[in-house]
Amino acid sequence: MNRCWLALGLVTLALVLASLPDVLRGAALLAVRPPRLPQLLQRQDPPAQRPAQPQTLNETSLAAQLQAADRDWLPRAEPLDGGGTRYIYKRRAGEPELSIAEIRALIIDPPSYLAERRAISDLLELLRRSGVVVVLRQPIKTGAAAEWDPQQRSLRIRPDVPGRGSVEFARVLNHEAIHVAQSCAAGGLAARPKLLGIAVPLTPALQAQLQEPLYAEASATERALELEAYAHQDQLAVGLALVKLHCRDGRG
Secondary structure (H helix, E strand, O other), X not given: OHHHHHHHHXXXXXXXXXXXXXXXXXXXXXXXXXXXXXXXXXXXXXXXXXXXXXXXOOHHHHHHHHHHHHHHOOOEEEEOXXXXXXXXXXXXXXXXXXXXXXXXXXHHOOOOOHHHHHHHHHHHHHHHHHOOEEEEOOOOOOOXXXXXXXXXXXXXXXXXXXXXXXXXXXXXXXXXXXXXXXXXXXXXXXXXXXXXXXXXOOOXXXXXXXXXXXXXXXXXXHHHHHHHHHHHOOOHHHHHHHHHHHOOOOOO
């Protein structure tokens, strides 16, 4: 009987030992198989990048841009090889041509643009106090240099406008400030702008402004709102005064 159990035990042991190579081989295969997790991690897409944030207007950077751009507007005299002098200057749209005497006077006593820069600084400060966010960002309207968005309480100015110099930047900012005042007069910054009832001289130049493709699909109300802004955009004190009046001193 003991011999039978011994024989049976030996047979069982032999079977186990015979199967060990396969078991060990399977264990070896599992050990060398590349782990799945690292492979999955390698195939994962990188995290999506956050959309670019609007470039908040920085006055220090803006002042440097305006000064550099203003220098480009100063006339200069260049001597010609065969003798004589050539005068070079840039003329803004709507401005009359300068005579040689006027160009020479500007070279001797160039404009400082201090009034425009002060108007820009004062208006930016008042708009910020009013809760308006001024950013350098491409406007939604195609062809617009800037736009006032009451829903976002945001004034978007095209990033290339500072490169046009202090005169043009002050004009654009003043124009949009008048639109801000139109919203405040309608009930607050987030309100749809309404007419302020200020005088609008219907000059040919003013009417020509609204013939631009930008206003091709504008309603009669939108055109009237733009007329108010265009009529006074060159008077740099107007935007400041209107925002103070209608936005309750910066709390509109």
